[in-house]
Amino acid sequence: MLTKRIIPCLDVNRGRVVKGIKFINLVDEGDPIEMASFYEKEEADELVFLDITASWEKRNIIIDLVEKTAEKVFIPFTVGGGVKNLEDIYYLLRAGADKVSINTAAVLNPFLIREASLKFGSSTIVVAIDAVKVDSDWEVVINGGRTGTKLQVVDWAKEVERLGAGEILLTSMDKDGTKDGYDIELTKTVSEKVNIPVIASGGAGEPEHLYEVLVNGKADAALAASIFHRREYSIPRVKEFLRQRGVEVRLAKEKAKGEKNRG
Numbered sequence: 387m388l389t390k391r392i393i394p395c396l397d398v399n400r401g402r403v404v405k406g407i408k409f410i411n412l413v414d415e416g417d418p419i420e421m422a423s424f425y426e427k428e429e430a431d432e433l434v435f436l437d438i439t440a441s442w443e444k445r446n447i448i449i450d451l452v453e454k455t456a457e458k459v460f461i462p463f464t465v466g467g468g469v470k471n472l473e474d475i476y477y478l479l480r481a482g483a484d485k486v487s488i489n490t491a492a493v494l495n496p497f498l499i500r501e502a503s504l505k506f507g508s509s510t511i512v513v514a515i516d517a518v519k520v521d522s523d524w525e526v527v528i529n530g531g532r533t534g535t536k537l538q539v540v541d542w543a544k545e546v547e548r549l550g551a552g553e554i555l556l557t558s559m560d561k562d563g564t565k566d567g568y569d570i571e572l573t574k575t576v577s578e579k580v581n582i583p584v585i586a587s588g589g590a591g592e593p594e595h596l597y598e599v600l601v602n603g604k605a606d607a608a609l610a611a612s613i614f615h616r617r618e619y620s621i622p623r624v625k626e627f628l629r630q631r632g633v634e635v636r637l638a639k640e641k642a643k644g645e646k647n648r649g
Contacts, residue, residue, distance in 0.1 A: 390633055391585075392431055392608055392625060396421060399437070403417070426460065426461050429621050429625065429636075431462075433463040433464070449478070452483050462484040464483065466489060466555075469488045469489075472505060474486075485553070487512040487513070488512070488513060489516065490528040493535055499511065507552075508552035512553045516531050517539045540575060544579055544580060547582050554583070554584045562588040564588075564589055565589065567591060568587075568589045570599060573605050578604060584605050586600075586605035587609035590611070591613060596610065597633060600628070
């Protein structure tokens, strides 16, 4: 079994980490730089910063936040929200982001995925897909979940892979912030239809939920926010829970200790 990743998500709005339900009723959670540093010490495998209102408000993402994070944090981090073109991607990568997530712009101009993956490498390009359940299928929504597209999620996931995306960040808007568990059916359906990693997002409320989406949902990584922000569970505790259930996870402290003993 491949190692599964645990990724805290920092939803950013005007320079502060926030959390709401389905991207509305936002509550302040803290300073993004301080939280990023904390999560690095907590053994997070990666971080994701999403400027969740940038596309809707038609403004650029905050580059200085990315630069300050890169100065303090040395685990990989992905930045998304308000990314419109190749120039935006270039400046985010130059500021220190390891990957850039595109969502609304990718739907409006799918060729951006191809251009970006060719110019910067597919491993740096994440396509975020926000999904809502419509009847018996899922529809892609953009602008922070505010605008429908009539695109079917599975069709779009296959298309972004074909265009060169290196990873998919899949969020169930129906589950976001509810803490009722991920949309396992959605995640499994997409994971089985593509050959690139799928990061599951939306609904984490307890370690069991992460286990379910990683195993039953076949996700390669689990994104979570409020359960970590509000210290309901620590990342080491979640990773230990997963390991005891047979899920391969990276335990940094254990690895460091083993290397020291061998030395």
